[in-house]
Amino acid sequence: MSKHHLPPKLTEWKHHLKSGDRIFIGSNAACPHALTEDLVKHANDFRDLELVHILILGPHPWTEPKYARSFKVNSLFLGPGTRNSVASGVADYTPCFLSEIPSLFTDGILPIDVALIQVSPPDQYGYCSLGPSVDIVSAGWKSARQVIAQINPSVPRTLGQSFIHVSQIHACIEADRPMTILQPPELDDVALRIGQYVAQLIQDGATLQMGIGRIPDAVLRALGDHKNLGIHTEMFSDGVIELFRSGVINNTQKTLHPGKIIASFCMGSQKLYDFVHENPHIEFHPTEYVNNPTVIARNDNMVAINSAIEVDLTGQVVSDSVGQRFYSGIGGQVDFIRGAARSRDGRPIIALPSTAKNGTISKIVPFLTEGSGVVTSRGDVHYVVTEHGIATLRGKSIRERALELIRVAHPAFRDRLLAQVRTHHWVPDYQITQPSRVEELGDPQQVKVRLKGNVYCMRPLHAADERIYQEFFYSLDDETVMQRYRYHPDGMSRQKACEVVNVDQTRDLALCIVRCKGPHHVILAVGRYYWIEQENSGEATFVVQEGSRAKGMASVLLNKMIEIARKRRLNRLVCVVRVDNKPMRKFLEKYKFETYAGSEPMELRMVLPLNPAPVPAVQPVMPAESPQAPA
CATH class of the missing domain: 3.30.750.70 (4-hydroxybutyrate coenzyme  like domains)
Known part of the structure; x- marks a missing residue:
């Protein structure tokens, strides 16, 4: 360290501050603990100093009750050292967007008299680095009447807008202290x-x-x-x-x-x-x-x-308080x-x-806890x-x-949430089924699928798909609708769509492939089976949007359906196919579905025994229409 570049040594606090001053303290891992410890030792020399800061790692001795006459804390973001003080009323919490806190200082709303900061030793040009915390420290020292620094060789020298020249520091102490460590958390x-x-x-x-x-x-x-x-x-x-x-x-x-x-x-x-x-x-x-x-x-x-303490069913986010108790900022x-x-x-x-x-407590709530504030x-x-x-x-x-x-x-709270939300008429009476997961998919339930150079997502159908399933239905042409339903439905009402997408996935199975554009999902293909309890079999159906065919979507869906049906120990999968639906028949034959006469003249019953019929090692691609006659 070049002694030529050091600012004057701190000798007497009374030379730099007086009772009633507002003092800014450096943030996070860069709190100048040696400075604050020395200030606390001289607490009896002052009255009503207001200490302003955001989160600070390490001890906060100035919050101890015995210093109440000397120090009053005004915290702009709470942590373990200030939470209890604010809750007990001996400290204040001032909410503010972090981007706007500096303007509280520079605009004179919270004028700073003295800034206590921690910096690296000066370089050959006399510049010290603010180290790991530039954040609001930059505005804190620039707007202060006096700047007192703890010069610490352990402070990392960071780059960017992180420098202060020694000529801008009014007093300093030299204190080689290890940086305050925040250990990485264990991941559950x-x-x-x-x-x-x-x-x-x-x-x-x-x-x-x-x-x-x-x-x-x-x-x-x-x-x-x-x-x-x-x-x-x-x-x-x-x-x-x-x-x-x-x-x-x-x-x-x-x-x-x-x-x-x-x-x-x-x-x-x-x-x-x-x-x-x-x-x-x-x-x-x-x-x-x-x-x-x-x-x-x-x-x-x-x-x-970003995270939250709770989110209500309209999407309001609480992240700074637990009820009436302020927690962070x-x-x-x-x-x-x-x-x-x-x-x-x-x-x-x-x-x-x-x-x-x-x-024991759901963080997805029907309404916010009393006293909680929306951030x-x-x-x-x-x-x-x-x-x-x-x-x-x-x-x-x-x-x-x-x-x-x-x-x-969490599944344990879904029925209760659905019942509570219905009292406000946000969910109609015909919405009776809570969402259920497909356990056999594991986590995550939504998986990426790459087909013909494009990336899609395969996931279970769920209750909130009501509207986009309507959009899917109305995107299909008459021939596709006829092949899927075996008749021409007169429409797909919201209530009917709700019935289609509300699936007990522990009993039946309904998967879809979607194209995601930001938060908007477009359903391109659906594969599902309905469990027939008497036969322990699944009646399977598929429908792929016309513009998405020949990409392998039906293959991805069927492979996964067969895998899940086997894990659930079903005896067979059954598809009822129209005689004139030659592409679907050829597709199912690749998977060793056996063809039988259907209950109607224009229908075939195609059956895949699941024990021990093998799943094809290579996923087949949706074939072109074949002239092959029905079996």
């Missing part, structure tokens, strides 16, 4: 399943925002097979490191700051702090820039992943949800476990993901949203 099965579902919404070349914790880490773990991902996020942790080193994260397709990870702070292990130290591929910028929704939206294919959730929504092909996602308190409005939410699947909400009616969210709620 629920988090891993959520990560798998969220990963399905992330396309190659996407730019990601994620937080820290189980769900973000689980998402990152599920991205190993993705390509050309980028990062524009307010914060990140250790999960990014391996994806960057493997080349999955390379930032090459970012439309803003290509080639760079953009963040405002990071928290994690020493490995993370070593990773960001003088790393030219990472830039740290203030939150008024990183979290600005307009800036975020300049990243095409922006994916924002608004943070950057709304900034990134709105930025991703404005991005070209952007995807704002709320991801959360379906239950809390060991499965993200129902108009902002596009996707809600739990370990039970993906609910797509954008463009959905209140009734459709309710059905989508019930589907991803």
Whole structure:
């Protein structure tokens, strides 16, 4: 360290602050703990100092009751060190979007008298780095009357808008302290399943925002097979490191700051702090820039992943409070949800476990807990993901949203949610079946299928498909409808569509292949069987949209139906086929279906014995119409 470049040493606190001042404290892993410890030692010299900060890792001695006459906390984001103080009324919580907190300082709404920050030693030009927290620290020191720094050789030297010159520091102490560590969380099965579902919404070349914790880490773990991902996020942790080193994260397709990870702070292990130290591929910028929704939206294919405490059946998101008890803060959730929504092909996602308190409480609720505050409005939410699947909400009616969210709620709460929501007439009386999963599919329930160079999704039909099944039905021509239903239905009412898509998947089976464009799904093919209990057999049907034929969709569906039927120990699958439906007959014959006379002159009964008939090793392709005569 060059002594020539060091600012004056801190000698007396009274030289820099007075009773009644507002003091800003550096954020997250960059809290200047040596400075705050020394300030607390001199607490009796001052009265009514207001300490302003967001989340801080490590001890918060200034919140102890014995210092109440000297210090009053005004927290802009709560953590373990401030939660109880706010709940007991001895500290304040000020809600604000993280992107707008800096303007509280610069516009004089919360004018800062003294900023306490932690920095790296100065370089040969006299510039210190703010290290792992630029976030609101940048605005904090720039708007302060006095800046007091803890100069710490352990602070990683980060790049970007992260520098302060020693001439801008009014006093300092030198204290070599290890960086505050945040150990990566253990990932449980629920988090891993959520990560798998969220990963399905992330396309190659996407730019990601994620937080820290189980769900973000689980998402990152599920991205190993993705390509050309980028990062524009307010914060990140250790999960990014391996994806960057493997080349999955390379930032090459970012439309803003290509080639760079953009963040405002990071928290994690020493490995993370070593990773960001003088790393030219990472830039740290203030939150008024990183979290600005307009800036975020300049990243095409922006994916924002945030969590919640609870979500109601209209899509309202609570993430800063548990009832009347404040838990965290608004943070950057709304900034990134709105930025991703404005991005070209952007995807704002709320991801959360379906239950809390060991499965005793549903986090999908019919109405919000009394006292809870909405952080993200129902108009902002596009996707809600739990370990039970993906609910797509954008463009959905209140009734459709309710059905989508019930589907991803924990099964133990679905009947109750359906009954409660019906009292508000969001769901009609004919909607009686709760969503059920196809256990034999495992997790995730929605899987990608690549056919003829295009990617589709295969998943179970579910209650919220009522409207898109109507669209599917009306997209079929008269011949297809006749071959499927064996007569000409006069329409597909919402009630009839509801009956078709409400399937007890533990008894019957209904799978579909869909084309996904953002939150909108288009059904292209449906394969299903109805269980005939007396025979322990399944009566199977297929229908493929005309423009999607000859791509192998029926083959994918039938293979999966045969696999599931065998696991359920069915004796046979039966298809009733019209005599003139030669393509379907030829297709089924490839799977060794045996042909018998049907109950009607124009029908055939085609039967596949499941024990021990083998499934073809190679998936057949839908054949062209054959002139072969019926058996």
